Amino acid sequence: MRKFPGNAHLQAAVSLPRSSPRQTRAFSVQTNPSFASLENTIKLLKSSADTKNLKFGKSIHALLIITNQATPDHVIQTNSLINLYSKCGQIKVARRLFDKMRDRNLVSWSGLMAGYLHNGFPMEVLNLFRNMALTDYLRPNEYILATVLSSCADCGSLVEGRLYHGYVLKSGLVFHQYVKNALLYMYAMCSDVVAALGVLKSVPGSDGFTYNSVLKVLVGHGYLNEALEVLGSMVKECVKWDNYTYVTLFGLCAGLMDLKLGLQVHNQILKTNVEFDEFISSAVTDMYGKCGEISFARKVFDGMQTRNVVSWTAILAAYFQNGWFEEALKLFSYMEHEGVMPNEYTFAVLLNSGAGLSALGYGNSVHALAVKSGFKYYIVVGNSLINVYAKGGNIEAAHKVFSDMVYRNTITWNAMISGYSHNGLGNEALIAFQDMLAAKEPANYVTFVGVLAACAHLGWVREGFYYLNQLRYEMGIEPGLEHYTCIVRLLCRAGLVEQAENFMRTTPVKWDVVAWRTLLNACHVHRNYRLGKQVAEIVLDMGPDDVGTPEFSLICGKVRELLTEIEPLGYMPDIATVVYDLKEEREEDYTSYHSEKLAIAYGIMKIPPEAPIRVMKNQRMCDDCHTAVKLISKVTNRVIIVRDVNHFHRFQDGFCSCGDYW
Structure with missing residues (x-):
């Protein structure tokens, strides 16, 4: 028990952690009858919040209660307590303190909003801001607006984000770096790339953090050309690159499969003092792998002094992406030998490599290992399991994995639809597609390849053209060679070889030999030898493939x-x-x-x-x-x-x- 001078009848039991000598000394110097000066109390609460020392912070709170200083009228102390409980994950306690306050200032609102945001409750931030807007005497500052815009980003609420953008412009706070970064983050996370780039261009003085944030979101969402434009601005303004920048830029080069740009970025980092850590090394390995330079990727990997699971997964993915499936599986044994435990992405690469080889037995083994390692219910593992079983011809096992998955995404549904189609189960594929729409999962380019393949297998001409039009006009996605080849196969299956030939000659797409061979086979099946002879000449002009024979x-x-x-x-x-x-x-x-x-x-x-x-x-x-x-x-x-x-x-x-x- 520690006794405090003055008011001897008020004694408080405080358990001070031994690891906090500075905080202990802060108490020892208090001689004021009211236990502590306002300044020192605020410092102690702030220190507890910053170090997330909830136990010590609660001790101070208890003493404030005993000394009658923790009342709703003490705005500064209450704000400090809100900050403490918010940062220590006790957001409900922070909210109770806030609700009991008779007078609230900007710090009160800002502290609770920041607490809700950092504890994963962005909708509560927006609700609080709407209530704050009803007060006549408070005007939000740059910190509150940055928190609100970040909450809009986390909620994906573009409509509200635009509304608050207008408020920011009227208030003139757009020039604050916090607000600008939050605006960029909001638009990027809500996929409004045009607006994000507009903020970057209209407000001067972007720093490295701003550029890094925008680049990451643009690359992550596939807006690669826009990311290139941002990179150009970054170079023009001579913004310094850090580790974070380089990792993102290597991701950009990988997405573009631009080896020349990748070599330039690699050369640039070698000229600087930036530490070539595991994350940068892994990003470089991934970039070379996606650009088809597996030897470069392996050289970077072999040169790493320390290799973690990210590094190993990057080189395994490089082998897989270049069709070196067996090499990827063999390399995994070396990873195990070094004692590096695989993560969910490692398992995904291994399973997809097994799918590339139709190695169903290997898929079963990796499946068992994933279950044993605790990665069974990771969505990326489930998607890869569906792929390996479907490509191995075991569609029943693929469906079981699909049914057991707790969470599914578009890739999950695509894998199941394509799996059904490639295994000759057109009806099941279309039923899965309808279930996907009912689950409100967004369909994409790949989805419709599987759907049209199912229609082709069933010979459903009307349905096939309906889905082709749906892809183009309702989804706004321009069909590609894969979709058009499915239509050719569909018309051929229905015996409409003349229409198929006309479709190929009138559709503005560069046909490959697969499509022409499909038409050639249909001419044979339906005994249309006149057209077959013409198509055969086209196939021959495109270069006949040699038939490989083992020589035993x-x-x-x-x-x-x-x-x-x-x-x-x-x-x-x-x-x-x-x-x-x-x-x-x-x-x-x-x-x-x-x-x-x-x-x-x-x-x-x-x-x-x-x-x-x-x-x-x-x-x-x-x-x-x-x-x-x-x-x-x-x-x-x-x-x-x-x-x-x-x-x-x-x-x-x-x-x-x-x-x-x-």
């Missing part, structure tokens, strides 16, 4: 054996789609040893009978192979899953999930 005699022998087994079922080599000028014998030989036949033959030789055979192909599956694999699945009693550039084909008992349209 055993595999070729197994292919011949399988083809012999299916001949009694009516199989005859289909050479009608061979567009090369070959003799009949060579045409037949050409189709007999396509890569999928060789891969399936090898799978039958090596994979246990109870396990499905999975084949990845980066070209469209030809008619002859499709017919042959259906019959092979019947005579061997095997489940064969082939993923080509368009679809998953699940062959079983002589049937294919695509219904012979792909």
